Amino acid sequence: MTANDSRKTLRRLADARRATLLPGAFNALSARLIEDLGFEAVYVTGAGVTNMSLGLPDQGFMGLAEIVEHTQRIRDAVQLPLVVDADTGFGNALNVYHAVRRLERAGADCIQLEDQASPKRCGHFEGKAVIExxxxxxxxRAAVDARADSGLLVLARTDAAAVHGVADALERAQRYAEAGADLLFVEALTEAADVRALPSRLASPLVMNLVLGGKTPVLAQAELAALGYGFVLYANAALQAALAGMTRALSQLRQHGELAEDPMLVAPFAERQRLVGKPAWDALEQRYAG
Incomplete structure (x- = not known):
């Protein structure tokens, strides 16, 4: 699939408004698993990159170079459309312009920008602040102008609901759509009534972020589809599951001093090799063998 194709696919998914599931990937292998399981798009999560690669909380520690590198690696690993978390754009409008150019070249099909003050923090943390x-x-506007391909989507996120209230968040989201954002994301709504009302208040395709253990009530995909959401984001479900799985396996190893290839604890060796494409690399090696 070419970049043009994956961007058109993402646009069709957004316009279909059927609450397409958007799982987060924190590295190339997690993205490969998402694709292998039949999901239709991948979210390159800034929180996941920060947590898993730096061992730090989602509080603005990730830089542009890190998310560009992860985007490139994930782009090489999967054909699915990529929605990439670019946090605040790493500075002012000029920094956003530069970030969009780099992420587009790295293979992003949609770039998410948020209105938090820098340094940002996870949308479900306390103590957030937003810019004007x-x-x-x-x-x-800078992000829209920076695109080499007009098919690249811009996703505007507002964190204003937690700071100034839902009404201000709605007003901001509308302004962002008027500035050229293709999709809108109102973060950390705390009331199910607000989640249900949002699609009737904003005309653009919407992303709903469901954080396991976070502030937003978790509604079923079927209900969110009926409401008209474009995407349902589970940005770090895979990360949380990976931590739980690693904890179980390593705890057993620590307790018993050994670990069997139990599929309830660890992926089989053969499955790991399949997922990383070893059979294809073996065939390629044979092709070039003397």
Missing amino acids: TSEMVGKI
């Missing part, structure tokens, strides 16, 4: 609406509008 006018500054974020400038960032979105």
Whole structure:
């Protein structure tokens, strides 16, 4: 699939408004698993990259170079459309312009930008602050102008609900759409009524972020589809599952001093090799053998 094809696919999914599941990948192998299981798109999670690669909380420690590198690796591993978390754009509107150019070249099909003040923090943490609406509008305009391909989507996220209330978040989201954002993301709604009402208040395709253990009530995909959401984001479900799995396996190893190839604890050796494409590499090696 070419970049043009994957961007058109992502646009079709957004416009279908059937609450397409969007799992988060924190590295190339997690993205490969998402594709292997039949999901339709991948979210390159900034929190996941920060947690899994740096061992740090999602509080603005990830830089542009790190998310570009992870995007490139994931792009090489999968054909699915990629929605990439670019946090605040790593600075002002000029930094956003530069970030969009780099992430587009790295293989992003959609770039997410948020209106938090820097350094940002996870949308479900306390203590968030947001920049002025006018500054974020400038960032979105810069992102739109920076695109080499007009098919690259811009996803605008607002964290204002936790700071100034839902009404302000809605007003900001509308301004961001008017500035050129293709998709909208109102983060950390705390009431199911607000989640249900959002699609009737904003015309653009919407992303709903469901954080396991976070602030937003978890509604079923079927209900979110009926409401008209474009995507349902599970940004770090795979990360949390990986931590739980590693903890179980390593705890047993620590307790008993050994570990069997139990599929309830560890993926079989053969399955790991299949997922990383070893049979294809073996065939390629034979092709070039003397």
